[in-house]
Amino acid sequence: MVQWRCFQCHEDMAETIVELEFSGVEGSAEGIKCPKCEVKYLLEDIVINKVFPAEAELSYK
Numbered sequence: 161m162v163q164w165r166c167f168q169c170h171e172d173m174a175e176t177i178v179e180l181e182f183s184g185v186e187g188s189a190e191g192i193k194c195p196k197c198e199v200k201y202l203l204e205d206i207v208i209n210k211v212f213p214a215e216a217e218l219s220y221k
């Protein structure tokens with residue numbers, strides 16, 4: 161799988177379950193979490209470029 165990194169501190173993100181609440185209905189979804197700043201993203205957030213693959217960072221330098 162692709163290794164994601166946090167857009168803020170560039171730590172490797174870990175897969176996690178993100179808890180959600182919409183209109184008082186609780187649920188959870190697949191996501192990723194930064195072990196450093198503990199920010200969490202849903203996988204659907206990745207689509208809008210809040211995080212990026214490690215490979216992209218290598219070519220960015």
Ligand SMILES: [Zn+2]
Pocket residue numbers: 166167168169170171194195196197198199
């Ligand atoms: Zn972070």
